[in-house]
Each structure stands twice: as structure tokens, then as C-alpha cells.
Amino acid sequence: MGSKYDVLVIGGGNAALCAAISARRGGASVLVLEGAPKFYRGGNTRHTRNMRCAHDAATEILTGPYTEEEFWEDLLRVTGGQTDEVLARHMIRESKDILNWIVEQGVRWQPSLGGTLSLGRTNSFFLGGGRAMLNALYLTAEQLGVDVAYDAEVTDLVIEDGMFLAARLKRPINGATEIRATSLVAAAGGFEANIEWLKQYWGEAADNFLIRGTPYNRGSILKMLLDKGVQEVGDPTQCHAVAIDARAPKFDGGIITRHDSVVFGIVVNKHAQRFYDEGEDIWPKRYAIWGRLVAAQPDQIAYIIFDSTVVTSFMPTLFPPIAGQTIAELAGKLALDPATLEKTITEFNAAVRPGTFDHTILDDCVTEGITPPKTHWARKIETPPYLAYPVRPGITFTYLGTRVTKEARMLMADGKPSANMFAAGEIMAGNVLGKGYAAGMGMTIGSVFGRIAGREAAKHARN
């Protein structure tokens, strides 16, 4: 390990490793600086499980074709048009080859997991999950001769006129506190784990947010780049949030703290009042809106309430539901006002109209005469024990990033492309994903732009 490399990769997740491998395969000497300790390496890739790639025909693990056009339409729909079409279409085209390329780097696919049938055609799942994928990429990178340093926190970037010169380290690596490189690939994620930064937009409410992924995505590299003249992209005030169990740890609870039971009951706030149509839409959209809805409620807490007839309708949960033989008993355990909760449920039950329940479609079970209504899957809550999950906003990722070109090259605030700085992954996801999300897209952005960034960074270093 020296202090001068062709390509320096900052970050240690999917995008960073794809960049490192692709740069190394392009003939460059490569150092990866992962700010986390070895166990926590890989940022939020640890918590992922699949990737969305376009393909023209069914494969061994994908049940049917998913064309570039269909992928584009899905992206357009989830972002409401907040995307860079040129960049997005380029990514979608490149994603086709990623299906094979990533396997050549040691990653193995498997058919969609139990309970995710709706993704069986579009998304390829990693055998063993995101950490298994990372382990494979690290193994390949090390076999190729990529140097990797853990606990390698970067404190400053030396950038002159849009030209990266060196990175300064908190702790020396083999005696060096400054690493120089011909090209830089920044793949260090967003800032969702930086509560102080979130507070700039969300105020004190951010103290009640839970961070679903790594505590190491504090956005320090993103901030350095923006402070040093890189053009920003994406709404800084926005983040992707879902409702997760309020008993989850502050950081890194991962996918297992999620709740998908909203449609089977009602959701009330700390005043035991309903506040939104629980039957508005089908998975996965219904899953993605509840984080923001709960964030807007007092103390950022809410309770999914259902009865014993539906407990087997959704996946088993990490935390058991809180139970009461009566509504009042349940309210007591949740520290809600019993009379108000009883009134809310009685009114809801009275408003439920008969219908044929089917949670796989937008069915005809509706309420009448209450506000807000429940427009699908409305059934009476009347069979004890009564059950509840407390939920809080769980932040997945942020949208603010560095603007890039098709070559993953960063653009400076004056519109000029940087000579030698590239970005990949969540740190530039906002270029493609201005808002919203669809399963597996983060990994697509990471792998596609990681591979491109590594290739271009190596090309620059050769010239």
C-alpha cells in the first residue's frame, strides 16, 4: 500500500466496489477507502437484496422480459418526471449487461424471495442478500490486486479548479495521512445518518427519525464536494422514508423492521385519531408513503391497529404485535386515550360497507361517511385480541447529490466537467431518481455508474 494511486475510490459499497473492480480491470492501481470498520463495510448495500435490470427475455431466475421501455416508464412514473432522461436511458441500456457483468465479478443470483412474487420478473435477487453480494465483490477486488483500507475516514479533499489532487485521512494508512491519485471516484453514499444535517430541513422532528441503514452515511464526502464547487442535484430537503417499527434500533435495523400490515387495519396517531386513507394503494406504493405520513404526525409516532383475524395475512414480524383483550386494554399499553381509541374504532367499524376482500387487488371493501375514508380493504376490527404495531419514520436514503455526465464525471457549478472526478451510487442517484423509488433501483444506479466511473477513471489515469 503506497500513498499514490491511479484511482482512489472513496466509499465501500456496491458502487465503490464496481468502480474499483472496473478501474483495476482497466489497468489502474486502485485504493478503496472505506470509512467503516470491516464488519460494517459496504454502506447500505449490506441491507439490499436485489437489483432491477432490463432484459429482453426470461432468464434462469427472471420469469419474463423487462424491456428498456418498460423500465423507463416505471422510472418516469415513480419519479413523476423528476429524472434526467438522457442519463436515465443510458443507465437502463447499460443495466442489461450488468446482469452478466456482475456475475463475472462473483455475485450469484437467485429467484425472488418468498413474499416478493411481484418482483419475480423485474428484479434479480442476490443469493444470500446484499452482504453476500458485497463479500463476493470484495473477494474479487482483492484477488485482482485492489488495495482496501477500513476505518479510513477522509477529513478533507484537495481539489483545485475542478481537479482532484489528494485526500487527507483522519488516521494514517501505512504512515501516510495524504493519498494522492490521478482520478477520484466518490461513492460514499448520502447523508441520511447525519441527524444534524436532517434537522436543517426537518427541525427537531428528525430526532424521532430512525435510520434504516448504516450509521456511517453521514454525507461528509458529499458535503466536501459541494463546498468545493461541484454542482448539486436533487432536492436537499427530501429523503425516502417508510414506516418501521418504533422499537427498532436508531441505526441499521435494516429491512426486518418494516411493517406491511397497514392495509389490514387502521393507523392512528398519538391522539388515537386516524389521519390518512389506509387503503389508498397497493404494495409497494402503500409501503413507501407511510414514512412521510408518520413524520408529519405529532411526535412522529403512529400505531397500526388490527385484530386477530388478519395476523397471518402478512409476513411474520421481528417485533411481536402489542396485544389487548379489549380496545381499552390495548390503548393502555400504547399510552393512548382509551375512550378516544374506542370511539375511533367504533366509528370506523360502523362505516365499513360489505364487500369481497382481496388484498392482491384494489378490492371493493370501502368505508362510507368517515374522514379520512378507507377506500379499499376496509374490514371491521372486532375480533379480540386487538393488536398494534407502533411505527416511526424510517429513513432509507437522501436525494441530494453531485451532478454527473453519462461518463459519471462530476459537473462543476459553472457547468464544466471535472477533469478527474467521478461519482457513483447514492451520492449521485439524484440525477436519475429525483424523487420516489422502485425496488432495486439504487443497486442498478450503483452498479451501472460504478462500472462506468471506474472505467472512465482508469482511462483518465492512463492518458
Place this chain on the structure above:
Amino acid sequence: MHGTRILDEADRLMTVCNSCRYCEGLCAVFPAMEMRRAFSDGDLNYLANLCHSCGACYVDCQFSPPHEFNVNVPKTLAIARAESYAAYAWPQALSGAFARNGLVISLVSALSMAAFILGFVALNDRGVLFGAHAGPGAFYKLMPHNAMAALFSAAFLYAILALVMSVRAFWRDIGPPIGGRADGGSIFQAIRDAGELRYLHGGGVGCYNEDDKPTDRRKLFHHLTFYGFLLCFAATSVATLYHYLLGREAPYPWWDLPVVLGTLGGIGLVVGPIGLFVAKSRRAPELLDENSYGMDVGFIAMLFLTGATGMLVLILRETAAMGPLLALHLGAVFALFITMPYGKFVHGIYRFAALVRYAQERRTAA
């Protein structure tokens, strides 16, 4: 709550894993888990014995230690598995043999080998014991064939009885239908899965040993040991048929079937256990149940002793060393037989039963 601390922990982990399911493609444990929402003692013992301890789920898990969810499935199931052997042992009075199994196995082996040596010394004069014998019936100058056959048949039949009674208790405990019988298709599937160690493969890349680079070493050494054992068993069976049906007495020439089978098996039983022992010594401690070290090594050592003494008898059978070596070999085999139901040998029986159950569940679900 379950009867033991380790089953409580296994229950906690299966609840975590059942809400994640990333590992469902790695082996049989996780698909079997997904067929349940709650876990009885029997369910957990079933999953524990279904686990082949390849370690992939630990290396792949985003929640393994130092994460606060502290998910370590291989180690937890290894401890639960070891405890299940004692829980289902027949007769229950002997279940304590599992508590300090290494010591028990060593003592039984030593006593058994000593008994054969003393027996040979007491019943033969020195000339016979240390004489060189050759030709058909050479072994039986030291111990009459009928005595040998009677003693070993009795030991073997007892082992079979105890194993059948134990696995019956296990089978009844691991799930509905109560007293359900295994169907032929499921048994055939389980024979294939066990025969190729299908689930000792880390989902395809090999199993995890001393670091994060998976290999197929343990699978290879287990195959050598297991098929070596089967070949030796086949050698003995063929020899028994020769004796009673054809009237041909051991020792047989080197090219004859019992010797060929026994030699190949013996090589497996020497090389395999050595490889398994080395792999065990090097394996990452976080994947192992250190309390079962004695049991594991005791069993490996006994298999090695059986194979090594057998090979020595073969090589030196025409010299004066044959008598003492034959005593040692018979002592080792006798000890192996009578401790079968009370040592690591049972892992194969319970795991096979679990694989049959799993094949059944898959067929029912399909």
C-alpha cells in the same frame, strides 16, 4: 418459552430470520423455517439437525455480531443440535454420556482395546499371540470366528436398537403428522441429499472455514470419511458372506473383494478424519460450538483408530505384530459400535431423518 436457554435463543433467531429471509437460497434450514410462523421445541430441533454448519448464513448476515441483533445461526444451531442428541438418547439414563463425551469415548475405547489385548493374552499362549500366522483361518487362531461374530453382532444389534429408539423419539417430536410414516420418494430424496452433502455447500461456493474464502475441503474430507466407513462396512459384510456361504475363511489375498473394499475404505477412514480434524482446528471459533469439541474429536479419533489399526493389520498380517494389532483393531471397532448411539455418530442419523422430513414438507407444499 422453551425448555432450555439455547432453544430460546434459537427461537429468537428464527424470528429474526423469518422476517428477513435473505438466506433462503443457501440451504434447507431457511425454507423449512419459512413454512412456520412459530417454533416448538421439536421444530427447533428439526432445524438444528437440518443445518450442516457450512457457515454461509453467518458470513452473509448483515445482523451477525457485532451487530446488536447478534445473529449467529450456525453456532446456535450447533449447540442446539448437540443438546438434542442427549434429549432423544435411548435409554434416557445414558443421555449423560453426551455431557463429557470426549472423556466417555476415550475411556470406552481404551477399556475396549485393553479388554481385547488382555483377553487375547489370557486365552492364548504367548507362542500363538506373538506367532506369525498365515493362510485361511489365521485370525481365528487368536479368537474363534463364532465368538467374534457373536460378540460383534450383539454390540451391533444393541447399537441399532438404541439408535432406532432415539431417532423414533426425534421423528415424533419434529412435527406432524404424529407418528407419520416417511414415504419412499422423500426417503430417496434424503438419501441423495445426504449422499452428496447437498447442503454443505454455502449455497454453491463451498463452506466457510478459517476466513471469508469458502472452500469444499470439509465436504471432501467428510466424503472420504463417510464413504470410507461404508466401504469398510461393505468389506466386513462381504467377508461374512464368504465365511458362511462359501466357507472361505479370512484372511483373503490382497486382490479379493473384502480386502480391496477394506483397503480403499481404510484409506478413506485414515485420510478423511485427519482432514476433518485439521479443518476443525482451523475453523473460525465463532462458527463452532466449543462445548462439543470433545464429542467431535472423540468421534473423529475413533474413526481414525478403526481405519489405522485395520490398515496396520492388513500390512503386517503375516508378521508377529498381527496378534496385538488385531486386538487393538477389534477393540476399536467394538468401542465404535457400542458408543454409536452415544456420540457424534448420531449426527448422521438425525440429519438424515431431518432431510426426510424436509423432503416430505417440500412435497406437501408443492
